[in-house]
Amino acid sequence: MRMAYTIVDSALGRLLVAATGKGICFVSLGEDDPAMEAELRSDYPSADIRRDDSAGPPWVEALLRYLRGESDDLALPLDAPGTGFQERVWAGLRSIPFGSTRTYKEIARALGLPETAARAVGRACATNSVSLVIPCHRARRADGGLAGYRWGLERKRLLIEIEKSFPGRAATALIV
DNA sequence: GCCAGAACTCTGG
DNA sequence: CCAGAGTTCTGGC
Numbered sequence A: 001m002r003m004a005y006t007i008v009d010s011a012l013g014r015l016l017v018a019a020t021g022k023g024i025c026f027v028s029l030g031e032d033d034p035a036m037e038a039e040l041r042s043d044y045p046s047a048d049i050r051r052d053d054s055a056g057p058p059w060v061e062a063l064l065r066y067l068r069g070e071s072d073d074l075a076l077p078l079d080a081p082g083t084g085f086q087e088r089v090w091a092g093l094r095s096i097p098f099g100s101t102r103t104y105k106e107i108a109r110a111l112g113l114p115e116t117a118a119r120a121v122g123r124a125c126a127t128n129s130v131s132l133v134i135p136c137h138r139a140r141r142a143d144g145g146l147a148g149y150r151w152g153l154e155r156k157r158l159l160i161e162i163e164k165s166f167p168g169r170a171a172t173a174l175i176v
Numbered sequence B: 001g002c003c004a005g006a007a008c009t010c011t012g013g
Numbered sequence C: 001c002c003a004g005a006g007t008t009c010t011g012g013c
Helices: A033-043 A059-067 A084-094 A104-110 A115-126 A153-164 A167-175
Strands: A002-010 A013-019 A024-030 A048-051
Touching: A002 A024, A002 A033, A002 A059, A013 A033, A013 A059, A024 A033, A084 A104, A084 A115, A104 A115
Parallel strands: A002 A048
Antiparallel strands: A002 A013, A013 A024
């Protein structure tokens, strides 16, 4: 698999976006470029990866607007392979409305899994390589806690804040 | 290769 | 508090 990536500054730190010809396969937030590049390579050990900072696809701009709280559109093309179970969970996460959250148990139930699968759902969230586009920050624990986040709990909290303060949220807020 | 234990969980004893 | 349920990964042998 061949992929190109770029790293830019964002409202939440450095933002790395990698994509194949078909779609986005890796998105991460961090502080340290070499560490983020290493993370990308360890997720795709056999891929042919090169850096390309030229004005690539419009996806990076879309993610930056989202992080500034200016856009609620995360319907970007994905090309992130996972196991059958992982892809089911990721699809479930993407169906959570912007600005709201679900517990791991609710996500399991929505997918037709037994509630005892909550932990397996958490594991699938933990191993997703595409932050933001797969909104695993909308998953919380049943006791109200935030559980963990691969890119830092503080960022998870900020992402929820950004979504809550988005101007267009009034209609969905009433449903919750 | 196989098995134990951990990981972004939750429930019931 | 502890174990167990459903999935994947890692580390030890």
